[in-house]
Amino acid sequence: MDAYKYIKEAIIHGKYEPGMRLGEESLAKELKLSRTPIREAIKQLESEGLVTPLKRGVSVRHFTREDIQQIYDLRTLLEGYAASQAALHRTDEDIEKMKEANSRYEEAIERYKEADLNSIKEIVNFNQQFHEAIISACKNPHIYFHLSKVVVVPLVFRSFYWYDEFELKRSLEVHKTILSAIQNQDSERARVAMTEHIYQGRDQVLAHLEEIKKIHVLKEDTHD
Numbered sequence: 403m404d405a406y407k408y409i410k411e412a413i414i415h416g417k418y419e420p421g422m423r424l425g426e427e428s429l430a431k432e433l434k435l436s437r438t439p440i441r442e443a444i445k446q447l448e449s450e451g452l453v454t455p456l457k458r459g460v461s462v463r464h465f466t467r468e469d470i471q472q473i474y475d476l477r478t479l480l481e482g483y484a485a486s487q488a489a490l491h492r493t494d495e496d497i498e499k500m501k502e503a504n505s506r507y508e509e510a511i512e513r514y515k516e517a518d519l520n521s522i523k524e525i526v527n528f529n530q531q532f533h534e535a536i537i538s539a540c541k542n543p544h545i546y547f548h549l550s551k552v553v554v555v556p557l558v559f560r561s562f563y564w565y566d567e568f569e570l571k572r573s574l575e576v577h578k579t580i581l582s583a584i585q586n587q588d589s590e591r592a593r594v595a596m597t598e599h600i601y602q603g604r605d606q607v608l609a610h611l612e613e614i615k616k617i618h619v620l621k622e623d624t625h626d
Contacts, residue, residue, distance in 0.1 A: 403433055406443035413452050414556045415519060418462050425459040451554060465557065467611055474604035476552045478597045480545060481533065485580055485596035486589040488539035496539035497585050503531035504577050511570045525570070526562050532577060536596075539584065561606040573602065 409429065412418045426437045426444070433440070444460055447453045453460040465473075488496070507528035515521045537546050565573070576599040583592035 403435060405429070405433055405435055405439040406446050408433060409443050409447060410452065410555075413447070413462055414559045415523075416560075420462050420464040422462045423456065423459055424453065424462065451551075452556065465554070465607075467608060470557065470604060470607050470611070473552060473554055473557065474600060474607075477549070478600045480549050480552060481537075481600055482593040482597040484537050484540040484542070484545050484549070485584065486593035487542060487545075488536045489584045489587050489589040489592040491541040492539040492584055492587075496535065497581075499535040500532060500539070500581050500584065503528055503535050504574075504581060507532055507577065508574055511567075511574055514567060514570060516566070522559070522562050526559055529562070529573075530558075536580070536584065557607050558603065560610055561603040564606045564610050569602075569606070573599065576602070 409418070409424070418424060424444070426440045429435075429440045429444075430437045444453060448455060448460060452463055454463050507525065510521070510524040510528050513521065514525065537549060562570075576595055579595045580592055580599065583589075583595055
């Protein structure tokens with residue numbers, strides 16, 4: 403078993419919730435592994451910003467409203483720039499990769515079942531392929547390096563978890579606008595469309611935070 407992959411997916415899909423403490427010993431028992439691969443996995447997850455160190459062990463990172471706004475602001479700058487550069491430097495092969503990823507994204511949306519984990523995983527996967535095709539097309543490896551530090555996968559996953567069918571189809575339409583702009587070498591339109599697309603995802607995560615707050619308030623009121 404790959405400890406890193408298992409723990410990361412457990413964080414992304416909410417098995418290990420924000421704020422939850424993860425200890426080497428308990429993880430080793432759960433995964434039936436020695437503590438060495440667990441320790442290496444935790445180090446990698448810490449470098450990716452998915453866990454934060456404690457005196458003993460780590461905890462799953464909790465994202466504040468400010469964290470989310472700052473992360474998505476950086477994403478809009480980087481991915482907006484990547485889309486504009488992709489419009490200038492893309493090849494026919496790049497366009498085909500984008501079309502293929504977006505076609506699969508559309509098919510996944512058509513198969514979508516609300517709150518179904520496998521359905522959401524599929525949508526997130528093809529969405530990621532579309533974005534990666536754009537980043538590849540911009541012909542700037544430094545962009546990919548910096549985006550890998552900014553794109554926090556649990557936030558992306560949660561944004562899709564809270565999408566309804568209308569919002570998914572709206573996301574697909576923005577994908578098509580981005581793709582058309584890149585294909586037509588309209589760099590400014592590609593940048594603007596990508597910026598709007600990412601802010602839509604941000605709004606979903608922020609709305610999710612507000613929902614969590616409401617639930618907590620209701621629980622407190624009930625206890626009172």
